[in-house]
Amino acid sequence: MRSRALLLTLALASLAGQAAALPDSPAGLWQTISDTDGKPRALVEIRERDGVLSGRIVGTLRSGESLDRTCDVCPGERRGQRLLGMTILSGLRRQGEAGEAVWTGGEILDPDNGRTYRVNLTLEDGGRVLRVRGYIGVALLGRTQRWLRAPIGAAGAIDPESKAGGQP
Secondary structure (H helix, E strand, O other), X not given: OHHHHHHHHHHHHHHHHHHHOOOOOOOEEXXXXXXXXXXXXXEEEEEEEOOEEEEEEEEEOOOOOOOOOEXXXXXXXHOOOEOOOOEEEXXXXXXXXXOOOEEEEEEEEEOOOOEEEEEEEEXXXXXXXXXXXXXXXXOXXXXXXXXXXXXXXXXXXXXXXXXXXXXX
């Protein structure tokens, strides 16, 4: 019963966050898209605190895929940490004005290979698509993913334990 109440509370909080998320901010819930098959893979919650963005894995969109596994290839303090609740985006600050803004200066972790990359975020399609450009050295030499803003109903896919152990 307690688990259901927690799940409902998280879902409502996420809905409120989605409603409050501005189309000119990456803050909110996003569906990552797999490079392998082009299908939604995970849910990442991006938050802004004091002008700095961070994002953590809060759910999976694949049945049978467990986020309880740990990242044994991740560096430093992330080694052995559960994927669920793991911070994969950090240190991003806004550069530029609405419509032309880019969030830069941070890093992104690929938990599949344990590597960290410099990253730029750009909103597209009226704030419904997030262009995530990960790179080493020069932004021209990197990889781009396009994440989709999660529909409001996706909040129900969040594991109620995702708040535990993750960083805001």
